[in-house]
């Protein structure tokens with residue numbers, strides 16, 4: 001156990017071109033088996049999981065007696081995929097996890113809500129260490145981060161598991177799964193070390209990618225950053241933490257794509273190595289958070305303030321879900337809070353909902369509602385308000401200079417189509433544009 005300190009929308013619904021024109025050579029992509037997956041020859045999901053499983057019954061509590069046992073547990077430990085967790089305390093043979101506000105209290109052989117932490121004989125283990133189930137090289141715009149190294153590549157990965165239960169989750173096949181449902185510990189072990197051998201979809205089941213390999217691979221792939229994304233990095237905290245620390249030492253940036261539901265001590269601990277966070281602010285009242293996500297609002301607001309106070313670049317996304325999070329009054333309160341507490345330079349992305357997971361019956365968000373949300377954001381004083389997931393909507397993903405209103409950066413899905421920024425300033429009037437540009 002570490003001293004207390006002791007006590008992740010993907011795959012994207014849109015596909016596009018590589019905006020950077022840099023990065024992997026074709027040889028590198030062939031070696032890695034990423035050709036056609038790296039956003040150069042057309043993007044596609046690399047999410048690999050063993051089988052579509054029936055949706056588990058449990059979801060709102062810890063999983064009693066569900067820790068891996070016997071031969072499977074031994075294999076899991078041998079592979080290094082089980083590692084003593086950070087941020088927990090012992091209560092006799094029980095343990096209390098302090099990473100996220102769920103604060104799971106686990107008896108021996110229980111598994112936490114995130115499915116990634118188990119109590120074995122009074123010690124808390126993460127079972128998601130070095131075992132990603134999804135890996136991809138994405139344009140940073142896909143996170144989306146629009147004011148952070150535009151046009152750069154981000155090495156993106158996830159393990160199974162999540163601290164939330166979003167009804168609309170686009171990645172429920174991995175977020176609502178146990179690591180054992182996405183990995184095969186019984187097959188021959190396969191570690192990927194750069195220069196990497198070719199591997200294919202079947203290899204993802206047995207692939208290990210420990211922090212040192214991950215960081216070396218990201219560097220070898222000419223990625224500016226590593227994104228901990230697709231599912232929820234809080235759920236694979238130890239793996240993300242150790243990787244972030246090594247990446248920082250190699251001057252690779254770290255990006256969390258997160259729901260923001262994490263306790264302050266754990267956030268501050270990993271936050272010292274984070275460069276940017278894309279936080280999914282899913283609603284603006286506890287009722288909605290409880291119904292839609294199994295979460296609580298104030299933890300996310302606290303995280304946003306903590307991240308900004310630590311100098312981490314923050315962008316916010318709000319998925320506008322019909323009948324849940326599309327109310328103008330709620331959006332107004334949210335934008336006012338952002339402007340007051342994070343400032344008018346914090347970019348906000350209003351994203352279009354598409355039917356997914358348990359909300360298949362709802363229609364996509366009407367474009368008029370998204371335009372209304374954008375207008376509300378701007379009237380609250382926010383300078384950079386975007387609309388996502390509506391390809392072809394003019395100006396939806398354009399950065400305008402807040403002073404002269406000229407186009408500073410224009411985008412077409414993930415491609416940069418205009419770039420009128422020099423040394424972080426508008427080329428036309430020299431106004432500073434908020435962001436991390438180089």
Ligand code: SF4
Nearest residue numbers: 097100103104112114
């Ligand atoms: S990180 Fe997982 S085990 Fe820890 S409190 Fe959160 S849901 Fe529970």
